[in-house]
Amino acid sequence: MILNRLKHILYFFLFIGSILGNAQNKTIEIKGKVIETESKQTIEYATISILDSETKKPLTGTITNEKGIFSIDVKANNFYIEVSFLGFTTKTFKTFNIVNNIIDLKTISLSEDLESLSEVLVRAEKSQTEFKLDKRVFNVGSDLSATGAGALEVLNNVPSVNVSIEGEVSLRGNSGVQILINGKPSVLASADGNALGTITADMIEKIEVITNPSAKYDAAGTSGIINIVIKKSEKKGLNGSASLNVGVPNSNSFGLSLNRRTEKFNLFSQLGFGLRTYPGETESINRDLVNNTEINSIGDSEFDEKFSNILIGTDYHINDRNVITLSGSYAYEVEDQSSQQHYTGLDASNSVTDAWLRDEKTEATNPKLRYELQYKKDFKRHENQSLLFSALGSSFRKDQSSNFNNTTSIGDLPDELQNTRTDYKLEDYTFKLDYVHPFLEHYTIETGSQYVINQVSNDFAVSDFEEGVWVDNTDLTNIFNFDQNVLAVYTTAAYEGEKWGIKMGIRLEDTQIETLLETTDEKDSKNYTDLFPSAHTSYTVSDNFSLQAGYSRRINRPNLRSLNPFSNIRNNFNISTGNPDLQPEYTNSYELTSIHKIEKASLNFSLYNRYTADVIENITEYEDDVSISRPENIGTSNTTGFEFNGKYNPINWFSLSGEFNINFFDRQGVFESESFDFKGNRWTTSLTTKFKLPLDFDLEMSGDYQSKFKSLQGETYDNLYADLGLRKKILKGKVILNMSVRDVFASRVNQSETSQAEFYLYNSRKRGRFITFGVSYGFGKGEAMEFSGRRH
Structure with a gap:
């Protein structure tokens, strides 16, 4: 039955509008509507096949539209009708009434064919990756969607993308990737992947991977962009999932x-809440x-965070071509931090x-609010012509207080009491308008505008306890507004043919900054x-080999932390401050990438170069045993690198993926008549293995290594760590049991040293091992959340 169904689909594409050997003078119109039996939702792209009654060969055919409706004309006198859709039972009509040359089949209900799903998995269309001008597109095929897989599983099959068993998404080994839904930031992708649990694979049309964003995107950009494109007319009823982690x-x-998806609304x-604890061990010289x-100094700390959030939103389909989206979220966090740092002073004879002991107690509350309005209009003229307007607002506030107590055990230093108060407020507003206009089949023009408003205020105060009275320290107290x-x-303008394409763009940004x-x-x-x-530009050499090249100019604007000349006093001997005179960095980025498909392996190779002017680096100065670090614009940086990533699935139950990145940098700069010229290199690599074990167990093991590398005034040490995850699916994947161990050997330690002629600094920070157990349940047509301990 499945083979017949697939044949019908193939014949439809091969014979649509042809094979009219049994033609008659009268034209008969066949029409109707196709829906799901259980949910009563319409089925888009269902296949209507008209077959010859004697030869069983297709005469013609069509598919249903976005509303599940079809209409087709046929000139024949001996035929029957089949209505089919992958994963559903086929309905055959051999007897029907012809009234005024019209066959009205009215509403046709198709039921899910559960027994055939496994066959569909094997024989259906496979997912494929194709090169576009400024991105790679992973078209989601039936091999994934028919399994009921989730969005995270789909992402994990995309070349260059990796999803850990806890749900952390990385691109080319970098976890600082921005995830978009239908080309825009969305609450569905803003909570570390949690909300992606309501998106199933059969709702996803394609996934776009952008490693070198074009002029359409913010010039500030990110390390990369992943855009999940949802099918336009999926009406999937109720989806949901719940997770509990300890x-x-x-x-x-x-x-x-x-x-919840209905005809007009989505x-x-x-809702989420929880408690997280982050222990820490620190050492400094x-x-x-x-x-x-x-x-x-040597010490330890513990950071406790209680959090809760709620978000709600809706898509309202005004009609087939106009959609309004409104959403909002609110989160509230309570932070408690305690630390004990033991300090020792040594003389020349060691x-x-x-x-003395420095004891810290810190409390903070963080309310967060986010809201968004979007309007999208599609045009009848062309399926890719669209107009999109969005308005996004968010606010964040931190009310924090810290108490510090210095208790002397050796020497004559007086005991000290200090406290700090921070009142931090941030408000962001983004207004965006985008228009896409395709023309002459292979050409597209995109144009748009964006206005971003950032308003930040940081009210910071330090008080010393002197003679029984708290006295404000005016040298360390101020309000900084940004x-x-x-x-x-x-x-942008683009030409895209079958094998070759090119896209050029220009972006103008005017930046105004006021600090006080x-x-x-x-x-x-x-x-x-x-x-x-x-x-x-991109060129498809063959189905298994493609090339892509890109160039963009980027900017890195200093943020409030970099500009604010005041900082906290957590460690009085290692102080970091901002620089109000800091200028932005400018980078010219070049990239050449190839993708190879070799049987069950997918391999990507990239060469890249980044030339950055007005490089921002932290300069450390030393006086009276105190190091003060301050960002400065120092010269240029020229970085050339090679990157490889690949995935290999030799058998169904085993997969291997890996990343390797090495770059060579040439730094040139002068600060206060001192030369900071130097050359160096750094490399990183990661390897992840995944096993599908008996009894529906999944095992994942990954290892990461980051090499030692030279910095402006010293070196950053290398780092080697491993993660482990185990997952068990029960009740046909509706319930998932998770266990994850991050930093299995507690070897992830961040260490750096600064070596200069007059001073030496060493800093180390370690967090240790995290073990998490979780259970997730998916109901309706949702998927269980396949991660453990992720923050909501």
């Missing part, structure tokens, strides 16, 4: 996701090489002169207007 150290959370919501004195407005307009230190009334204004060109 872990050591605390990794306890509960999450509930719901998605309602989605999420401040060594004065002139006087041969030293202050070192004898202890001073010792306002940034960015207006952008862009245009209220207490001292120090103001600073910056205004710069920049052009950001981009160019991309």
Whole structure:
């Protein structure tokens, strides 16, 4: 039956509008509507086949439209009708009434064919990756959608993309990837992948991977963009999933996701709350090489976070071509942090002169609000012609207080009490308009504009306890305001043929920045207007080999932390401050990529070059045993690198994926008459193996290595760590049991050293091993959340 169904689909594409050997003078119209028996939802792209009664060969055929409706004309006198759709039983009509040359089949109900799904899996269309001008497109085929897989499973099959068993998405080994839904930031992709649990694979049309964004995207950009394109007319009823996680150290959370699709509305919501604990171990050395004195510290800390959130949104389909989306979310976090740091002072003979304990207690609350309005219009003229307007707003606030207590055990240093207060407020608004206009079959013009408003205020105060009274420290207390407005307009033009294409674009961004230190009334204004060109081309050599090249100009604007001259006093001997005079970095990025398909392997190779001017680097100065780090614009950086990533699935129960990246950099710069020229290299690699074990168990093991590399004034140490995950599916995948171990050997330690003629600094931070257990349940047509301990 399945083979016959697939033949009908094939014959439809081969013979549509042809084979009219049994033609008659009268034309008969056949019409009707196809729906699902259970949900009563319409079926788009169902196949209507008209076959010869004697030869059984197809005469003609058609498919249903977005509303499940079809109409077809036939000139024949001896035929029958079949209505079919993959995964559903086929209905055959051999007797019917002809009234006024019309056969009205009215409403045809198709039921799911559960027994045939496994056959469909094997024989149906396979997913394929194709090159576009400025991106790679992974078209989701029936091999994935028919299994009832989830969005995270689909992502994990996309070349260059990896999803850990906890649900962390990375692109080319970099987890700083931005995930978009239908080309825009969305609450469905803003919560570390949790909301993706309501998106099943059969709702996904394609996934776009953009490693070098064109002029259409923000010039500030990210390390990469993954865009999940949802099928236009999927009406899937109720989808939902719930998860419960517990872990050591605390990794306890509960999450509930719901998605309800109807003819006019798509309602989605999420609720989550939990408790997370992040332990830490730190060590530092401040060594004065002139006087041969030293202050070192060793300590531990614990950061507890209680969090809760809720989001709700809806898509309203005004009609087939106009959709409005409205969504909002609110989150509230409570933070508690405690640490004990043991300090020791040594003289030139390495004898202890001073010792004291610095104890910290910090409390904070963080309310967050996010809301979005979007309107999208599709045009009848062309399926890819569209107009999109979106307005996005968010606010964040942190009310934090810290108490520090210094208790001396050796030496004559006085005991000290200090406290700090932080009132931090952030508001962001983004307004965006995009228009896409295809013409002359192979050409497309895109144009649009964006206006972004960032408003930040940081009220920071330090008080010292002197003679029984708290006294404000005026040298460390101030209110710093940061306002940034960015207006952008862009245009791109593209030609895309069957094998070759090219896309050129230009983006204009005008940036206005105002900073103010209220207490001292120090103001600073910056205004710069920049052009950001981009160019991309791709060529398909064969079905198994493609090439892609791209260029873009990027910008890295200093944020509030980089500009604010004040910082906290958590460690009085290692202080970081901002620089109000900091200028943005500008980068020219070039990339050449090839993708190879060799039987069951997918391999990608990339050569890239990044040339950055006005590079921002932290310069550390040392005085009276205190190191002060401050960002500065220092010269240029020229980086050339090679990257390889691949996936290999030799057998159904085993897969292997790996990444390797090496780059060579040439730094040139001068600061305060001191040369900072140097050359170096760094490399990273990762390897992930996945096993499908008996009894529906999945096992994943991954290892990462980051090499040691030279920095401006010192070195950053290498890092080697491993993760482990185990997953068990029960009740046909509706319930999933998870276990994950992150940093299995507790070997992930961040270490760096600064070596200069007059001083030496060493800093180390370690978090340790995390073990998490979880259970997830998917109901309706939703999938269970296949991750453990992720924050909601």
